[in-house]
Structure formats: structure tokens, C-alpha cells
Amino acid sequence: MRQIDSQVLTETVEKGFIEITHLPGGDLIAALDKARQEEDSPIGKDILTQLLENARLGREEQTPICQDTGNSIVFMEIGQDVHIVGETLSDAVRRGVSQGYTKGYLRASIVGDPLERKNTRDNTPPFVHTEITSGDRIKITMMAKGSGCENMSRFKMLTPAQGRQGVVDFVVDTVLQGGGKPCPPLIVGVGIGGTFDMATYIAKKSLFRPVGEHHPEPHVKELEEELLEKINNLGLGPQGWGGRATALAVHVETYPCHIASLPVAVNIECHSHRVKTVTI
Numbered sequence: 233m234r235q236i237d238s239q240v241l242t243e244t245v246e247k248g249f250i251e252i253t254h255l256p257g258g259d260l261i262a263a264l265d266k267a268r269q270e271e272d273s274p275i276g277k278d279i280l281t282q283l284l285e286n287a288r289l290g291r292e293e294q295t296p297i298c299q300d301t302g303n304s305i306v307f308m309e310i311g312q313d314v315h316i317v318g319e320t321l322s323d324a325v326r327r328g329v330s331q332g333y334t335k336g337y338l339r340a341s342i343v344g345d346p347l348e349r350k351n352t353r354d355n356t357p358p359f360v361h362t363e364i365t366s367g368d369r370i371k372i373t374m375m376a377k378g379s380g381c382e383n384m385s386r387f388k389m390l391t392p393a394q395g396r397q398g399v400v401d402f403v404v405d406t407v408l409q410g411g412g413k414p415c416p417p418l419i420v421g422v423g424i425g426g427t428f429d430m431a432t433y434i435a436k437k438s439l440f441r442p443v444g445e446h447h448p449e450p451h452v453k454e455l456e457e458e459l460l461e462k463i464n465n466l467g468l469g470p471q472g473w474g475g476r477a478t479a480l481a482v483h484v485e486t487y488p489c490h491i492a493s494l495p496v497a498v499n500i501e502c503h504s505h506r507v508k509t510v511t512i
């Protein structure tokens with residue numbers, strides 16, 4: 233059994249969150265650049281130019297690309313032949329987020345109790361999801377996810393009779409209802425199937441794919457393409473000021489479900505898409 237000191241996990245998380253807030257990935261930059269080239273609306277093109285300039289400034293001056301440094305989401309794929317020594321896994325990740333947001337001077341945006349609403353002052357607790365896999369490694373994916381876009385996410389239990397068309401209508405309507413609030417151009421994560429909780433889980437997980445990478449199943453890829461086309465025909469455009477680029481990509485994940493169910497979750501991600509994966 234391989235052993236990993238919990239301090240390694242803490243340091244990985246700390247560094248990861250400091251880095252992603254000012255270093256947008258090459259996949260996001262390429263998608264924004266492509267959207268700018270294809271944008272018909274002058275104001276939309278101008279906004280996309282500003283977003284690319286904002287990303288450059290973040291990279292070169294090491295300043296966060298958005299004032300909302302987000303919910304700290306951590307997905308971990310944990311090999312069953314690895315053992316954490318020292319602190320518990322949860323405490324190590326929590327400490328990493330706390331140290332990252334404190335040392336990186338990142339805005340603390342989390343309240344400890346949703347009704348009393350007192351800020352925890354270090355962006356903890358993180359929202360941690362784990363899956364057990366084979367091997368002796370831990371794959372850690374970190375996302376700083378803004379709440380402007382999270383707030384525009386939706387879930388619905390469709391009836392199986394509503395089928396594929398019902399899914400398309402719900403996803404497109406969710407984007408339409410959000411308007412400019414989730415800071416388009418968006419990455420639209422869609423989870424179809426599973427249960428109430430599984431659908432939302434896979435919708436969020438889909439956002440960890442490189443921007444615009446399609447699902448391997450041809451019929452799901454076809455759905456992603458149709459949804460992107462329909463969403464970009466809405467005319468909302470960058471920041472909701474009109475134009476073609478309402479979304480940069482649609483990522484769909486599916487899961488088996490009960491014969492009586494067709495759950496659909498839409499997790500909306502904004503243009504400040506901050507994700508990084510590290511394997512230890």
C-alpha cells in the first residue's frame with residue numbers, strides 16, 4: 233500500500249487554488265479566441281476581446297481573473313492502493329483551501345451557515361467529491377466556481393415520455409432564463425439520468441472536461457452539438473449584450489436510470505472557468 237503524507241495533499245490544493253484563479257487554461261483561451269473570430273455582433277466581439285485581455289492580465293500580473301474567486305470544488309479519484317497518513321483526507325483538503333485563499337489574498341466567499349450567513353473568512357469548507365479507482369495515485373481536480381453561474385443552474389424530473397426533446401427544451405430554456413446573469417459565454421454542463429443527486433453530480437463533473445471536448449458516444453456528441461447550436465441561436469451573446477457566443481461548449485454526461493425516471497440537471501459555468509488537475 234502506497235502512503236502519501238497529508239501535507240502533500242494540503243500543499244497541492246493550496247497551490248492549485250492560488251494558480252487557477254489567475255491562470256486560465258489553454259482550452260478556455262482557445263475557445264474564447266474562436267468565439268471572438270466567429271462573433272457577428274460588434275459589442276459581442278468587443279466583450280470577447282476584453283475577456284481575452286483580462287485573461288492575459290491575470291496570467292502576467294498574477295491577479296484573479298474575476299473578483300468572485302468562487303466555491304472551492306474538489307473532485308478526487310482515489311486509487312484503492314493508496315493510504316493518507318497524518319491528517320484525514322477531509323482535513324488535509326480543507327486546510328489546503330484555507331491556506332490557498334489566505335496566502336493568495338483570494339476573496340473569501342463562503343458563509344458557514346446558510347441562514348445565519350457568517351463568513352468563514354478562508355473560503356472553507358470546500359465541496360469535496362470522491363470516487364475510488366484502481367491504482368495507488370490520487371487525481372485531484374480543483375475548480376473555483378462562481379456563484380453567479382451556479383445560481384442559474386437547474387434540475388428537473390422529466391417523464392420518460394418527454395424523452396430527448398424534453399431534455400433539449402429544458403436545457404435551452406435554462407440558459408434563456410439565466411440571460412446575462414451567469415456571465416456568458418458559458419460552458420453548459422448537463423447530467424441526464426441517474427437519480428436526483430446523481431444527475432447533478434455528473435452535470436458538474438462534465439465541466440472538468442477540456443472545454444469543447446465531446447462525449448465519446450456518438451449519440452451524446454450529436455446532442456451536445458444540437459444543444460450548442462440552439463443555445464447560440466438564442467442571441468443572448470457575451471455577457472447577455474447580444475450576439476452569437478452565448479456558450480462556448482455543452483458537455484453532456486449520462487447515467488443509467490429507473491424505467492419511471494428521466495432526471496436532467498443543468499450546471500452552468502461562466503467564462504471565468506478555473507480548473508486544474510494534479511495527480512500525486
Ligand code: SF4
Nearest residue numbers: 298378380381415502
Ligand atoms: S459568474 Fe463567473 S464571471 Fe460572473 S462574477 Fe461569478 S465568477 Fe465572475
